[in-house]
Amino acid sequence: MSLVNTTAKKVVLHSYPEGNLKASDFAVEDCPVPELTDGTFLVRNIFVSVDPMLRIFIDKMPLGSKSMPSLPIGTTIPGAAVGEVIESRHPDFKAGDIVEGRFGWQHIALSNGQGVNRVPAGYGGIENALGIGGLPGFTAYIGLNTAGGVKPGQTVLVSGAAGAVGSAVGALVKARGGRVVGIAGGEDKRRYLIDKVGYDAVADRLSPDFHAQLAEALPDGVHVYFDNVGGPMLAEIMPYMAFGGLVLISGLMAQYQGNKGAGATDNLPAVLHAVMGKGVRIQGFSQYGQDALRPGFEEEICSLISSGALKPEVHVVEGLEALPQAQVDLFENSTTGKVVVRVVPLPGQSA
Numbered sequence: 001m002s003l004v005n006t007t008a009k010k011v012v013l014h015s016y017p018e019g020n021l022k023a024s025d026f027a028v029e030d031c032p033v034p035e036l037t038d039g040t041f042l043v044r045n046i047f048v049s050v051d052p053m054l055r056i057f058i059d060k061m062p063l064g065s066k067s068m069p070s071l072p073i074g075t076t077i078p079g080a081a082v083g084e085v086i087e088s089r090h091p092d093f094k095a096g097d098i099v100e101g102r103f104g105w106q107h108i109a110l111s112n113g114q115g116v117n118r119v120p121a122g123y124g125g126i127e128n129a130l131g132i133g134g135l136p137g138f139t140a141y142i143g144l145n146t147a148g149g150v151k152p153g154q155t156v157l158v159s160g161a162a163g164a165v166g167s168a169v170g171a172l173v174k175a176r177g178g179r180v181v182g183i184a185g186g187e188d189k190r191r192y193l194i195d196k197v198g199y200d201a202v203a204d205r206l207s208p209d210f211h212a213q214l215a216e217a218l219p220d221g222v223h224v225y226f227d228n229v230g231g232p233m234l235a236e237i238m239p240y241m242a243f244g245g246l247v248l249i250s251g252l253m254a255q256y257q258g259n260k261g262a263g264a265t266d267n268l269p270a271v272l273h274a275v276m277g278k279g280v281r282i283q284g285f286s287q288y289g290q291d292a293l294r295p296g297f298e299e300e301i302c303s304l305i306s307s308g309a310l311k312p313e314v315h316v317v318e319g320l321e322a323l324p325q326a327q328v329d330l331f332e333n334s335t336t337g338k339v340v341v342r343v344v345p346l347p348g349q350s351a
C-alpha cells in the first residue's frame, strides 16, 4: 500500500534548551510521507529511543564546542528507532525487514541504508534492538572490551547503574561471571538492579549513608569504574579505587545540562591524587566507529538470551507525542532501565 499523500507526524527541535531540558523545547508537527527514490526505502517506526546523548546534539553549542555544529531549529530529532521496511527501492532491503537505525523521532523515515542494522531474530522482542541489543548494550560491550574484559576476582563499579547503559553493563558482567556493584538514585532503583538485573550490591547515592554502603560493597576496592555520570562523583569514587584500577569514562550525565554538575569545588586535585598515589588510569571510549565489532556483540547477546543468562527488559512509554517528556525524564531521576516509546501506527497500518 502506498503511503504517499498520508500525513504522518514528527518531533522537531523547537528551541535550543536553556539549562535543563523542557518538553517545550520540542514540537510535534504533521509531515507528508517522503517519496521513495532509487537506493532508498521507507521504514515505519515501531519503537523510538530516548537517549541522553541527544541532549548534546540539540544544544546551541554542543559540549561548548564550536567544532560540532548545532542542529538547525525545525530539524527532526535524530533518535534511534526500530521499525519495519514498508516500501523499498534499495537492493539490500525489502518490505517486511525489521531494522534498527537513526530513523528519527517520526512515524515514517526515508533511509539509504547507511548505519542501518538488521534486527537479529535471537533478540526476542524487537524493542531489545534499542536496549541490550542496541546502543546501550553495544556501549556496555565496547566499554568492557576497553577494560580488557571481565576478570575473575575483580569488581566493576557502575554509576548511573539503573540507566540503559548501566543496566546493560550489570547484565553483561553477571552473564560473564563477574562481580558488579552499582550506584543508583533511590531504593526502587536499588531493588530493581538487585532483583531484576542481578547486581551483587547497589549503593544509593541519595541516601545519607551512601559512603558506608559503598565501603561495605567494595572490600577489595574498584578494579574498573564504569562511569556514566562524570561530575563531582568521580572525585568521591577515587578513594575506593584499587591500585592500578581503571576509570572508564562512558558518559557525563551530570554535565550535559550545563555546568550544574561541576559543583562548587575543584575536584581535580582529588582525582590526580588517586592517579598518582594508586596508579589509577582514566580512559574514555566511544562505541561510535566500532562497527567491525558489531557481529561479535550480536552473537554474544543472542547466545546469552537463548541460554537464559540475559533476560532483557525495556520500559515502554506510549505514543509519539510522549517523546519530549520521556527525553526530559531521563535527567529527572525518574526513569529505570532502557526507555523506548511505542509509536502508534498510521491509519491503515497494522500494529
Ligand SMILES: NC(=O)c1ccc[n+]([C@@H]2O[C@H](COP(=O)([O-])OP(=O)(O)OC[C@H]3O[C@@H](n4cnc5c(N)ncnc54)[C@H](OP(=O)(O)O)[C@@H]3O)[C@@H](O)[C@H]2O)c1
Pocket (backbone or CB within 6 Å): 051, 052, 053, 135, 136, 139, 159, 160, 161, 162, 163, 164, 165, 166, 183, 184, 185, 186, 189, 205, 228, 229, 231, 249, 250, 251, 252, 253, 254, 255, 261, 285, 286, 287, 288, 330, 331, 332, 333, 335, 337, 338, 339
Ligand atoms: N561512550 C559511548 O559510546 C556512549 C554511548 C551511549 C551512551 N553513553 C553515555 O552513557 C551514559 C548513560 O546513558 P543511558 O542511556 O544509560 O542514560 P539513562 O538511561 O538516562 O541513565 C542515566 C543514569 O544517570 C543517572 N543520572 C542522571 N542525571 C544524573 C546526575 N545529574 N548526577 C548523577 N547521576 C545522574 C541516573 O541514575 P541515578 O539517578 O539512578 O543515579 C540515570 O539512571 C550517558 O552519559 C551517555 O551519554 C556513552
